[in-house]
Amino acid sequence: MPKKVIYIAGLGLIGSSLALAIKRGQPDYEILAYNRSQESRDIALKEGMVHAVTDDFAAFAPLADVIILALPIQQTLDFLEVLSQLELKDKVLITDAGSTKAQIVAEAEACLQDRPVRFVGGHPMAGSHKSGAIAADVTLFENAYYIFSPSSLTQPGTIEEMKEVLVGLKARFIELEAGEHDLVTSQISHFPHILASSLMEQAGHYRKDHPMTQHFAAGGFRDMTRIAESEPGMWTSILLTNRAAILERMEDFKNRLDQVAQLLQRGDEEAIWQFFNHGRELRKAMEIHKRAGVDSFYDIFINVPDEEDAILGILELLRGTSIVNIRINEENREDINGILQITFKNREDLEKSAKIVRENTKYQVFLD
Structure with a gap:
């Protein structure tokens, strides 16, 4: 494919990681970037993620063959309006990285229908608790789903x-x-x-009268409230x-909770067991044990003593x-080991690490 100019608007975790991964796959491409904060612009230049940066979104847009809006949703909507007013390359390919489509x-x-551009929605289903260009990770998207949502501006071949x-x-693309x-x-x-x-709001209120709630909040509660x-x-x-889809899911869940409440009120042991x-x-x-529904991560489980x-x-x-990740699966019991879960x-x-641990410790090691 001929050399292209890629313009990434937004150098947060997603945008900066996209820059690194695009550079890895297409080293001849020129990568330009917009970001509001000076810090992320400086990091992106210093680390060689991009060739040039700006704090003026309109400055680089006319140069681009591909424009990727890796921005918060409202800013993405605003920048689509801005793009509709700019002189862009003929058939420039515009996409986004938003979590709703x-x-x-x-x-x-609505904004671009009369312009000679192409648009396809995008959603890379990957992330981290870290943020900013300093958190950029070239492997962030490996084996994760990358969703394309076509529009009326998505032409054949887009x-x-x-x-x-x-x-x-190295993502798994799906339409x-x-x-x-x-x-x-x-x-x-x-x-979710x-x-x-x-759950956190409820527990925070409950602990005012039952302070031990603060200390026993581990295990399942920790896993359910991490996000x-x-x-x-x-x-x-x-x-x-x-909002419409989420409100419908909330109403459905309330109905399901009501059904469980009725089982408890009746003391229906069999129905509760079936639930x-x-x-x-x-x-x-x-x-669920696979990231984004694909076997993209590999886990090792090690029985470790409380030492x-x-x-x-x-x-x-x-x-x-x-x-990729480390977690301790607690059992809240003193007479058994905890489980250390390490994700690769x-x-x-995975296999190399399992071999190292088995050869150098007496711990039990299991592979997922």
């Missing part, structure tokens, strides 16, 4: 061209209509964030741009190996 696609169609531009992400995207993500992403924050620490501005925008068993079977059938420096010793053995991005690192 219907409103963005509709805005693009999505294939985007796949070629993004080949260095999904914008409305269906928002319905699916309302259930498996947006509504409401649940997590609601309550997500950035509030982003999630406010997501909710407001997918829990059905949930267990459903979870086994869904690919000083046990975990640090294991991590020291694995120094130099790329680790590829099976080679």
Whole structure:
């Protein structure tokens, strides 16, 4: 493919990681970037993520063959309007990286319908608790879903061209209509964030009269509420741009809670057992243990005793190996070991690490 000029608007985690991954897959491309804050612009230049940066979005837009809006949702909507007023290259390819799609696609169609441009919605289903260009990770998107939502401005070959531009992400590309995207993500992403924050609100109020709540909040409660620490501005925008689907999921959940309450009121032991068993079977059938529904991460499980420096010793053995995540699966019992779960991005690192731990410790090691 001929050399292209890629313009990335937004050098947060997603935008800066896109820059690194595009550069890896297409080293001949010229990568330009916009970012409001000086710090991320400086980091991107210093680390060689991009060739040039600006704090004036309109400055580089006319130079681009591909424009990627890696911005908060409302800013993406605003910048689509800005693009409609600029002189752009003929058939420039415009896309975004927002977590909701219907409103963005509709805005693009409304703003750009009379312009000689192409637009396809995009959603890389990857992220981290880190933010900014300093958190850029060239491997962030590997094996994760990258969703394309076509619009009336998506011409034949548009999505294939985007796949070629993004080949260095090593992502799994899929097409999904914008409305269906928002319905699916309302259930498996947006509504769970409401649940997590609601549980924290409830527990925070409850601990005022029952202070031990503060100390026993581990295990399942910790796992269910982890995402309550997500950035509030982003999630406010997501909710407001997918409100109908999320409200419907909330109403459905309230009805399901009412049904369980009725079982408890009746003391229906068999029905309660069936409720829990059905949930267990459903979870086994869904690919929840896999990131974005694909086998993109590999886990090692190590039985570790409650001893000083046990975990640090294991991590020291694995120094130099790329680790995605670490967690301790607590059992809240004193007579058994905890389970240290370490996540890797590829099976080679998984198997190498398992071999190292087995050869240098007496801990039990299991592979997922």
